[in-house]
Amino acid sequence: MLNKFLPTQYFKSIYEIKIENLKEQGIRGIIFDIDNTLVPYDEAEPNEKIINFFQQLRNAGFKITLVSNNTEDRVVKFNEKLKVFAIHKSKKPLTKSFKKALRLMDCKKEEAVIVGDQIFTDVYGGNQAGIKTILVVPVSDKDEWITKIKRGLEKKVIAHYERRYNRSNR
Ligand SMILES: [Mg+2]
Known part of the structure; x- marks a missing residue:
């Protein structure tokens, strides 16, 4: 069956x-x-x-x-x-x-x-x-998964730049 x-x-x-x-x-x-x-x-x-x-x-x-x-x-x-x-x-x-x-x-x-x-x-x-x-x-599941990874990386990159930005403005 x-x-x-x-x-x-x-x-x-x-x-x-x-x-x-x-x-x-x-x-x-x-x-x-x-x-x-x-x-x-x-x-x-x-x-x-x-x-x-x-x-x-x-x-x-x-x-x-x-x-x-x-x-x-x-x-x-x-x-x-x-x-x-x-x-x-x-x-x-x-x-x-x-x-x-x-x-x-x-x-x-x-x-x-x-x-x-x-x-x-x-x-x-x-x-x-x-x-x-x-x-x-299914490829779209993988897209979502990759998007999640990308978002995670994006957040890290953004956080990194924010830290630098704040430091240089002190
Ligand atoms: Mg199909």
Whole structure:
């Protein structure tokens, strides 16, 4: 019962996914969720790091499909620079779009992996489709965490300058 919600692997971010490891598993096609897996909801375009990572994956021979429940506008805009296969309004966790992605990449379900941040859409849907899954921590959580660290540092810097300012004005 619980197995349906368990990913095959779990990483902090997509950048912890090792290309060699995927190859050893016989993976040829990678299905990526967009929102909170690659970027936060409010970022329309992939950053340099994502573009480079996708290029590395393609150089290594992987085919890639974006499978998102978000709108056509969102997905098409996001895919402009990546130019991979893309499916919008995918209705995950229904398996239809995952199966379509397999057809687009011309690979069997055993040769694919789904990378996403949500247990109830990406992982559950992947398990239903018989496709391996990699769960990643949502990027916006990390943003918040980083923001917290930054705020902490900002406070220290501000406090430091305030001390200097006060001293020089004595
Ligand atoms: Mg997501």
